[in-house]
Amino acid sequence: MKRQITIKDIALKLGLSTSTISRALKDHPDISPKTRTAVKELAALLGYRPNRVALNLRNNSTSTIGLIIPEIEHYFFSAIINGIEEVAYKNDYSVMVFQSNESYKREVINTQAVLTNRVDGVLVSFSKETNDFSHFQKLIDNEIPVVFFDRVIDELQADQVVADDYQGAFLAVNHLIEKGCRRIAHFAAPQHLAIGKSRLSGYHDALLKHSIPFDQSLVVLADTFDTARKAAHDILRRPDYPTGFFAVNDMAAIAIIKEAKHLGLRVPEDVKVVGFENSKSAAISEPELTTVDQFGFELGREACQQLLRRLKNEEKNTDFKPTKKVIKTRLVVRSST
Amino acid sequence: MKRQITIKDIALKLGLSTSTISRALKDHPDISPKTRTAVKELAALLGYRPNRVALNLRNNSTSTIGLIIPEIEHYFFSAIINGIEEVAYKNDYSVMVFQSNESYKREVINTQAVLTNRVDGVLVSFSKETNDFSHFQKLIDNEIPVVFFDRVIDELQADQVVADDYQGAFLAVNHLIEKGCRRIAHFAAPQHLAIGKSRLSGYHDALLKHSIPFDQSLVVLADTFDTARKAAHDILRRPDYPTGFFAVNDMAAIAIIKEAKHLGLRVPEDVKVVGFENSKSAAISEPELTTVDQFGFELGREACQQLLRRLKNEEKNTDFKPTKKVIKTRLVVRSST
DNA sequence: GAATTAATTTCAATCGTTTGCGAAAACATT
DNA sequence: AATGTTTTCGCAAACGATTGAAATTAATTC
Structure with a gap:
């Protein structure tokens, strides 16, 4: 790389010390207006740029x-x-x-x-x-x-x-219930993650609010497209399949929709799905996905x-x-x- | 921020000079095995990490x-x-x-x-x-x-x-033609971008290969979801609307599909669409989007x-x-x- | 035991910039 | 003319690490 212009170059050309250049460039009151402008002009002419690396070292930041x-x-x-x-x-x-x-x-x-x-x-x-x-x-x-x-x-x-995961989950599940769902599945994230726990508990409490019993068999670990599609396949072929789904993210939700349609179920008539994220894909899926905006x-x-x-x-x-x-x-x- | 351990700290504690520490740490042959291990042990104990910023300054990189x-x-x-x-x-x-x-x-x-x-x-x-x-x-x-x-x-x-934009465009349009399309629209990127030009020319040459006349009115500038949806609306309501669409990216392609369906046209029966990108969304849209993988x-x-x-x-x-x-x-x- | 060689270690400069302190001018005051 | 004030500037150290050259110590040889 070409050597960059330094404060020393300017000092040499002007017959001044580096300290003076440094001060002149930052309008230190000790420097006379005459030299200050001279320094600034030459600096501009030469295209001087302070070396950030040197500053980093000096300032320890x-x-x-x-x-x-x-x-x-x-x-x-x-x-x-x-x-x-x-x-x-x-x-x-x-x-x-x-x-x-x-x-x-x-x-x-x-x-x-x-x-x-x-x-x-x-x-x-x-x-x-x-x-x-x-x-x-x-x-x-x-x-x-x-x-x-x-x-x-x-x-x-x-x-x-x-994000307010608990609130988002609560809103989502509450919405499903208000739309008439009584059996609602939750496709969850790993439970060692706080988001996994919070969203599950939002789901849980929304059920509670409407006195719907919590059914552990309706909670499955599935937070990617592939795992969700597989899980959806299994759960939708049960005779008492849930009519509502709350997925931990949009990709999982979309996988559920895809699989439901694949199995001949209509969305939202037979099965309703809510995601979490509000990604670009949510607006693209068919039908368009109801989801919780996380405001990334x-x-x-x-x-x-x-x-x-x-x-x-x-x-x-x-x-x-x-x-x-x-x-x-x-x-x-x-x-x- | 807490002051990090430096080479000087080690030197002081060991009663050696910084040069010796520096050399010991990088296995310089001049340093006796005895001091070398002593230095390394203390360095490890103190959790010494070389200061990258200082090195950056010295090495000018x-x-x-x-x-x-x-x-x-x-x-x-x-x-x-x-x-x-x-x-x-x-x-x-x-x-x-x-x-x-x-x-x-x-x-x-x-x-x-x-x-x-x-x-x-x-x-x-x-x-x-x-x-x-x-x-x-x-x-x-x-x-x-x-x-x-x-x-x-x-x-x-x-x-x-x-990416080989020309080739991708050619493949896409050639595919549309082989699927029976004769009137094919191109939703293009701005022509001052190389990708805009290349994809247009791939489109052009694919038509040429099958002796389909190039029709300027079928080329529109539309490389976002919104502009594409609007453009699709306009073009699909013309009596002689095209039956094939080649869009410069997936979002535009998906917009075309959405709008076609909105206007009561079936995809791919009435209208066929190809995108460019192979984004996640391409696999999500309904019907799933044929597209050119750009291998980002x-x-x-x-x-x-x-x-x-x-x-x-x-x-x-x-x-x-x-x-x-x-x-x-x-x-x-x-x-x- | 002195001289020579070899093995270790230190000195000092360097990278580019900042800054406390001291020094030299320039100016003002008697 | 001598002293006191300002104004303006330079010296040198510092940030942390590296490295050629010099210096010190230890080992070897005759």
């Missing part, structure tokens, strides 16, 4: 935040990244993205990568595989601010930003804002109190119910 | 690549990011992501950001708005390797990685690999010859044709 995320290709996560990048951009931060690909091992390596890259703070949504959280604890021990979003864990002393973009924004807040107040971090921000969800009613 | 991309939320681009991150990860590079949001102004700022962040190289897919490419020229003038992907421009001395993941991988190749060979960059890698596309036939 990089204006960079690390993002550890399961998979970029998932619509919900890409919406989140969008929100994060938006806030980072406005605050002159850069974002380094690390994908865990839902792999615990890779996630551990990712945490090491953010450490060696000396990012100022980290945003994390951990992988499905992750049960041991000591790699995140190590970040916290290093006093690097960490904000968890979507997939969170209470055991760590860190901020959290999540806002969630990403909030997470990033919370992180930046921590970064500003870093000096006075006497007694750390983790915050938990809950983003309200919204039921988007379409024609699948 | 950051092991970081910048990515400038229109919008992360678009499936095709997120697949590309996935591929890029994969290759970067394997080669110990980090990726900084900058979104242009299809805005020229923001893209210019993005190029400045990658410059001040001193990334080693840049991957770019420029915005639809971009007509002036001098901001990229500035990167090249600074001898920062740039690889363009998907949206490329021949006027710049830089490598390119693109592979495209991202190739782009990143090409960039890394440039970074390795940087010293001997005497006569620069831009390369152009074309990723073959594949027609995925589903039930919309």
Whole structure:
């Protein structure tokens, strides 16, 4: 790479010291107007750009935040990244993205990568595989601010930003009941994830509210298209198949619709389905999917804002109190119910 | 942030100089085995991690690549990011992501950001708005390797990685013709983009091959869901509406299907539709969309690999010859044709 | 035991920028 | 003319790590 123009080049050409150049460039009062303009003009002429790396070293901060995320290709996560990048951009931060690909091992390596890259703070949504959280604890021990979003864990002393999973699930199931469903299945996420638990309990409580008994056999673990399609196939061929479905995400919900239609059932007449996410695909499926909007973009924004807040107040971090921000969800009613 | 352990801390505790620590840690032969193990043990005990920022400054390289991309939320681009991150990860590079949001102004700022962040190289897919490419020229003038992907421009001395748009379009339209379509519309991308031109010309040549006259009125500019739906509405209400549609991306294709069904036409019996991208949505739409697979993941991988190749060979960059890698596309036939 | 060689370790400069402190001008005051 | 004030600028250290060259110590040879 071509050597970039440095403050030293300007100093040499002007017969001044680097200190003077540095001060002139940032309008330090000690510098006479004459030399100040001279310096600025030459700097502009030469196309001088301060070397961020040198500043990073001196200031012991990089204006960079690390993002550890399961998979970029998932619509919900890409919406989140969008929100994060938006806030980072406005605050002159850069974002380094690390994908865990839902792999615990890779996630551990990712945490090491953010450490060696000396990012100022980290945003994390951990992988499905992750049960041991000591790699995140190590970040916290290093006093690097960490904000968890979507997939969170209470055991760590860190901020959290999540969608209101309980409320969303409650809304969804309540809606199904109001549409006349009495037997409602839930396609759930793994129960070691908070989102899995919360959505299940929203489902549970909505049933309770309408005095519908909870039936464990109607709760199945299925949070991908393929597993959901398979599970839907099995459950829909039972003689007493449920007429309502609440899926933990849109892909699973769409799989249910596909399979129901495949089995000759009409949606929403015979079977009603609600998803969770409000992805692009929800509006595309036939019939269009009723779903819970998770506001991924806002969630990403909030997470990033919370992180930046921590970064500003870093000096006075006497007694750390983790915050938990809950983003309200919204039921988007379409024609699948 | 807590002060990290440095080489100096180890030196102090061991009564040695920093040079010795540095050499011991990297198995320099000058260091006696005794001190070497002592150093390494203490380093491990204290949890020493070399400060990447200091190294970046010294080596004048950051092991970081910048990515400038229109919008992360678009499936095709997120697949590309996935591929890029994969290759970067394997080669110990980090990726900084900058979104242009299809805005020229923001893209210019993005190029400045990658410059001040001193990334080693840049991957770019420029915005639809971009007509002036001098901001990229500035990167090249600074001898920062740039690889363009998907949206490329021949006027710049830089490598390119693109899908075989011409071939994909040709395959798509040829397929429509073989399925019996004679009047085929093309929903195109802006013609100042290479992808716009290439796909149009693939469309054109496929018609030519079967001696079908080219009809300018069947080519409309529509590359988003909304514009495509509107355009489909207009064109399908003409008495001589086309029976085949080739859309520049899946979203536009799905909009056509939706609108056709809305107007009481059957897909694929009355109207056949082919998209371009092979997004998740293509498999979800009803009927499932025949489309051209762009292999976004592979495209991202190739782009990143090409960039890394440039970074390795940087010293001997005497006569620069831009390369152009074309990723073959594949027609995925589903039930919309 | 002195001299030579070999094995270890340290010094100091470097990457680009900032900043406290001291120094040298320029100016003002008697 | 001597002193006191400002104004303006440079020195040098610092951030953390690397590295050629010099210096120290230990080992070897005659």
